[in-house]
Amino acid sequence: MPDKLTPEHRSWNMSRIRSKDTKLEILVRQWLFSKGFRFRKNYRKLPGSPDVVLAKYKTVIFVHGCFWHRHENCKDATTPKTRTEFWMSKFEKNIANDQKAYNHLNELGWNVIVLWQCQLEKDFQTAMQRVHEKLSMIND
Numbered sequence: 472m473p474d475k476l477t478p479e480h481r482s483w484n485m486s487r488i489r490s491k492d493t494k495l496e497i498l499v500r501q502w503l504f505s506k507g508f509r510f511r512k513n514y515r516k517l518p519g520s521p522d523v524v525l526a527k528y529k530t531v532i533f534v535h536g537c538f539w540h541r542h543e544n545c546k547d548a549t550t551p552k553t554r555t556e557f558w559m560s561k562f563e564k565n566i567a568n569d570q571k572a573y574n575h576l577n578e579l580g581w582n583v584i585v586l587w588q589c590q591l592e593k594d595f596q597t598a599m600q601r602v603h604e605k606l607s608m609i610n611d
Contacts, residue, residue: 525606529582545587
């Protein structure tokens with residue numbers, strides 16, 4: 472199935488996809504702040520540049536898009552019909568980089584929480600309540 476957009480328009484669309492400060496990341500940070508959690512964002516000194524770093528809890532949070540990070544069994548983790556080989560290679564690298572960052576963070580003693588786009592969009596409050604519970608267990 473050919474792409475309905477011109478290469479120039481497709482390129483323009485792709486250039487608008489943000490890598491940080493996405494709407495979901497901002498919502499997660501606002502929720503955490505409203506509950507009294509203080510954090511750093513996009514901290515480059517840690518592996519994987521976590522979206523949220525809660526140093527007091529030695530915990531990092533990644534807010535992952537299902538498409539880019541290949542959330543298993545998710546309807547949003549589709550593969551484009553054009554340039555499939557390119558996309559599969561890109562997705563495999565993303566998954567490998569994510570796993571490498573998680574492993575390195577665990578070795579350094581950090582707790583890793585991954586929030587998926589579809590979970591946050593479906594039921595934000597429940598997803599964030601689970602984060603709150605995990606942080607409460609860590610703090611005890």
